[in-house]
Amino acid sequence: MAVIWESIKHLYAYLAVVPILPFAIVLFGYGAYIQDRKKAFRLAMDITTAFLIGCVAVLFDSLFSSQFGIYGILLFMLLGGGLLGNAQFRKRGSIDAKKIFRTVWRLSFFTMSILYVVFMCIVIGKLVLTA
Secondary structure (H helix, E strand, C coil): CHHHHHHHHHHHHHHHHCCHHHHHHHHHHHHHHHCCHHHHHHHHHHHHHHHHHHHHHHHHHHHHCCCCHHHHHHHHHHHHHHHHHHHHHHHHCCCCHHHHHHHHHHHHHHHHHHHHHHHHHHHHHHHHHHC
């Protein structure tokens, strides 16, 4: 059982380092299977977000020498969900939790993508300058 768990952790780590790989695999693989590019793109976004969150958290922790990366990301996601839920309740009088979760998750994809690029550029710049 421990070997399987370690294998899963290693696979996640490898895919999280270069999140464009799982995005491309899901986009083209699932897109070829169902013949619906829009649905494949959304699924690719959803799956890649999980990898981006892990990678951005690790990059944040290493850049700023902290252990707050994953907690900060989750905090902002919860705050975004709360704000969206409040806006939805004020507008409609009820809350659709599934729609709020999906919106926060997809907004996190764009935010994490930008942070991934910025943090990777900083890390690569630090490595080049110290070498």
